[in-house]
Amino acid sequence: MKAFAELLDGLVYTPGREAKLRRLTAYFRDTPDPDRGYALAALTGNLSLKTAKPAMIRQLVAERVDPILFGWSYDYVGDLAETCALIWPTVAEPAQTPRLARVIEDLQAAHRAEVPGLIARWLDSLDAGPRYALLKLVTGGLRVGVSAGLAKTALARLGAVPPEEIEEVWHALAPPYEALFAYAEGRGPRPDTTEKLTFRAPMLAHPIDEDEFAALDPADFRAEWKWDGIRVQLVLRGHEVRMFSRTGEDVGPAFPDLLETLHGEATLDGELLVGEALSPSGFADLQQRLNRKTVDRALMQRYPAFMRVYDILFEGSEDLRPLPFDARRERLAAWIGRTALPRLDLSPLIAFSSWDDLVDHRLSSGASAAEGLMLKRRDSPYVAGRPKGLWYKWKRDPHLVDAVLMYAQRGHGKRSSFYSDFTFGVWADDDALVPVGKAYFGFTDAELVELDKWVRNNTVNRFGPVREVRAGLVLEIAFEGLARSNRHKSGVAMRFPRISRIRWDKPPAEADRLEALSRLLPP
Amino acid sequence: MSQPAPADWIKVTPVGLHVVPADLHVDPVRPVARAAITHGHGDHARPGHDAVLATAETLAIMKARFADDSGRQPQAARYGEPIRLGEVEVTFMPAGHVLGSAQILFEYRGSRVVVSGDYKRRRDPTCPPFEPVACDVFITEATFGLPVFRHPDDRDEIAKLLAARDREPERAILVGAYALGKCQRVIALLREAGHDAPIYLHGAQEALCRLYESFGVALGPLRSATEATKAELAGAIVLAPPGATADRWMRRLPDPVTAVASGWMRIRQRAKQRGVELPLVISDHADWDELLQTVEDVNAPEVWVTHGREEALIHAVTLTGRRARALALVGFDEEGQ
Missing domain, CATH: 1.10.3260.10 (DNA ligase, ATP-dependent, N-terminal domain)
Structure with a gap:
């Protein structure tokens, strides 16, 4: 100890x-x-x-x-x-x-x-x-700032095993990892991972800036939708099935409706989605099925799960990751065609010849189920981690709304002396503000000082650590999506809201109205 | 004749504790006609008094710090030898805090009061150990007056320091340590642990180290960090006042590990906030257990608490069936703050 x-x-x-x-x-x-x-x-x-x-x-x-x-x-x-x-x-x-x-x-x-x-x-x-x-x-709160990546690099330094190799076998092993240490120190063989339903570290994309396109040739790339679900890896060995999150967590048990339809010999990379007839119905619906201790039959029927596949890592015991993207894609399409599993489909490629072609697609983003586009080099092997220059994500711009600051709450830790958690609202039919979300970030430290000062000077009511302020400050809120919500008086819930600008200049009466916001709701 | 109540002849005034029948102030915050000084730290020893009663070591420290303003009539007190001032007998006893530090026993018409000043109970190679003195009122500090403060064995802390140096021999280790007392104790502990390489000092530490040596405290080879080259400082232990550890001064050191030697380093958040990479819990004050043990040892029916976290100590002392109260004295600092 x-x-x-x-x-x-x-x-x-x-x-x-x-x-x-x-x-x-x-x-x-x-x-x-x-x-x-x-x-x-x-x-x-x-x-x-x-x-x-x-x-x-x-x-x-x-x-x-x-x-x-x-x-x-x-x-x-x-x-x-x-x-x-x-x-x-x-x-x-x-x-x-x-x-x-x-x-x-x-x-x-x-x-x-x-x-x-x-x-x-x-x-x-x-x-x-x-x-x-x-x-x-x-008490389960070590929090010492050590990532799994750092720990694996340290393991690699024990001997002559490169970090990629540690990464590759890591997920097949369990504490106390004696075989892993023996391998890392050169005392033992490489642990055998082929027979196990092992998670493989996924390949991740870099966000792309508009000005990077000039240096890239569209002919080198393939485009796909960036689906607004959860990235998962499916490992199939006959009727044994595991579904992992992108961090290797086993998320299968919450989705028996999907898992019981699966069999085969492959490791697949794709997006977990929910919806009738393989038509995705939005992230908010998927969220209903996450983080539940027991599986709810009614929810399973209402929000059936399926997987939209975009890559294949293994077919049988053959490691396809060194193959270029196009070749893997061909193998994947053939595999999906051959197995014809009812709850798997292939994420389609988007045809384009110039970057401009893609701009319109990106804005429409296949209605509400996609949050942007993925660009993948046609010749890219499947590389664990976030290699440079191979895969890009090109997100749709966030939605923006002008809302009015309503309540502020003191933060925690180094923000404990600041009002740093902001609840904001928009105007409802009766010309009263109705709260639509809460944001904790998106502002600089200097702006936080200003916001804190404004809150202290415009407080009309106090409830413990919370202050109610007069309707006097407009915040431009950026968010990724909107869902219906019974929990909120406004009937809407925002995904990933943050303050994009403080509109010191804008009169609160000109802030947005609930009816305008509601138009963003999925049908 | 019955004994006078201590509160009738020792009073709290804005200047400090006033021993009325001797017209003497203990560690006064402003110049007075007659002062008794427990030890040389700046919040206890101040310049400008007329008559100053203190140990020879404390007088020397005051002379080094205040030069001509260190007191017009210094009088050296020897440990354990009473000095009579009118009807009051004054005896300085070792406090184990820093070189020359003393508790002061005042005895007046059979009533005995001990002013502890700052003290600790651990062994310290640079000064004689605290001696408990039986008394009617014990006036104690409470710098570390919470039960979360239990100082570990200082040898383990020194071992951490040496292990850090061995781990990264290309870096210097900069130890923030108060210039009077902590600095020399850390050096002496390092020597006891077998570290005989030169130890490098910030300019502010040098004079007091020489003063310690003139009183027979051996500190081994010491060098000026200001005159050393970067190559010499690699793998070296460098001592500087706590303030200098975030100073431009430290740019001369090769990629220094910042260490601080202080009882406050017990609390992680304190160490983290100050950006300390190597916290060393080494204190010249009594920890919680030592405070309670000392109250037990002097066996005083009444305890007055001067500075620190008084309320917890008073609460704990009261639980032992003694009377305890806080003295609202001004002018004392937390150690190393």
């Missing part, structure tokens, strides 16, 4: 990627299995633990520390795990300090009711630094 705590401290306090990499590499080199593998899993968010709720930690401390002293200490320190780690009383004869692997394996094996006792015993045996690491680990 001590080495892990020191690693966390090092990562938190050390600025700069290279220094963090060195800390990670040294830790992986010097720490035995399986501790280092569990640390790797914890840092990259791949550890599933019975986590402890903050309330349980508080309870454990309350049994040991005077509540008034705890209260003052927590006020002073500001972070629960840190306060508890520092204030936890030392015991006369502490037990032996546990290894990281021991903590994780014991937690995984424990019944829920045993967890508080385990944690208390560990806290008794540790110093303040490792206590903090333990509490962050069990």
